[in-house]
Amino acid sequence: xxxxxxxxxxxxxxxxxxxxxxxxxxxxxxxxxxxxxxxxxxxxxxxxxxxxxxxxxxxxxxxxxxxxxxxxxxxxxxxxxxxxxxxxxxxxxxxxxxxxxxxxxxxxxxxxxxxxxxxxxxxxxxxxxxxxxxxxxxxxxxxxxxxxxxxxxxxxxxxxxxxxxxxxxxxxxxxxxxxxxxxxxxxxxxxxxxxxxxxxxxxxxxxxxxxxxxxxxxxxxxx
Numbered sequence: 055x056x057x058x059x060x061x062x063x064x065x066x067x068x069x070x071x072x073x074x075x076x077x078x079x080x081x082x083x084x085x086x087x088x089x090x091x092x093x094x095x096x097x098x099x100x101x102x103x104x105x106x107x108x109x110x111x112x113x114x115x116x117x118x119x120x121x122x123x124x125x126x127x128x129x130x131x132x133x134x135x136x137x138x139x140x141x142x143x144x145x146x147x148x149x150x151x152x153x154x155x156x157x158x159x160x161x162x163x164x165x166x167x168x169x170x171x172x173x174x175x176x177x178x179x180x181x182x183x184x185x186x187x188x189x190x191x192x193x194x195x196x197x198x199x200x201x202x203x204x205x206x207x208x209x210x211x212x213x214x215x216x217x218x219x220x221x222x223x224x225x226x227x228x229x230x231x232x233x234x235x236x237x238x239x240x241x242x243x244x245x246x247x248x249x250x251x252x253x254x255x256x257x258x259x260x261x262x263x264x265x266x267x268x269x270x271x272x273x274x275x276x277x
Contacts, residue, residue, distance in 0.1 A: 056160060056225075056240045061131050063153055064139040065218050066164040067211055069175035071229035072139055075164050077244035078235070081137035082130060087123055088140060088149050117148060124152050131156075142214040143207060150221065161222040163215060166229040169208070169275050173267075176204045178255055195258045198266070205270050212277035 056062055058080045066072030077083065130136050140149060153159075166172045180200050218224060235241050257263055 055238075056162070058240050059135055060158055060160050061135045061156070062137045062160040062162055063156070063222075064137065064162045064164055065142055065145075065222075065224065066139060067142055067172075067214075069172050069179060070164050070166045071233065072141075072164040074244050074246060075162075075227060075229075075232055076137050076139050078232075078241050079137050080240060080242065081135045084127065084130065084136050084138040086139050086141070087127060088120065088138070089144050120148055131159075142211070142218060154221065161224045163218060163224040163226045164229065164232075165215070165226065165277065168230065170267075170272055173204065173208060173272050176208070177201060180204055192254070193256045193258060196263045201263070201266055205272070208272070208275050212275070215277045 056079060062079065062081055064072055064076055066075075076085075127136070127138065140153075153161075177196065177200065178194065180203070181194055181197065232241070233246075235243060237243060
């Protein structure tokens with residue numbers, strides 16, 4: 055279980071169920087505050103990484119913008135317990151070093167046991183760039199370049215998870231379990247909907263993709 059009286063940092067990977075997990079906690083919701091945009095209890099502030107890509111920085115550097123967010127995080131944790139999520143594929147030393155200094159904080163690693171379902175959800179999301187909404191695109195042709203990118207990402211997850219577990223005392227939560235958790239003093243299941251699942255999307259080159267999957271041995275990927 056999670057202590058509702060202490061702030062929690064959720065380490066995760068895309069399509070692991072981490073957003074559902076975070077929104078089911080009673081903590082003040084800071085979303086992915088150290089990543090692409092500030093999300094405070096569901097409201098977006100200004101962009102971050104995306105601003106620098108567009109050439110419209112909100113600060114003179116990415117590092118300085120992160121420092122501003124660290125101060126904002128410390129401000130909120132001084133008032134009430136908060137939740138924040140950090141996708142491991144987007145972490146950096148600046149974020150990790152800051153988190154190591156946080157006392158009286160819970161660290162969680164969220165993962166999904168069914169690697170094939172995780173893969174399909176990632177694959178469809180990277181094609182549609184739709185991460186947190188109901189399925190919109192029902193017909194999709196899978197691109198081999200994106201397929202290979204997602205495979206490489208998933209293969210890196212194990213190393214990333216091992217690294218986090220060596221740096222933090224983490225509690226592990228598995229999607230297939232917590233999706234069934236009943237309401238309690240620390241968990242109030244957030245609304246769910248079908249999103250980016252293979253069952254809801256017609257893959258036009260499914261036979262070809264299944265052959266790629268067999269060659270890649272996705273089900274053997276463990277983390």
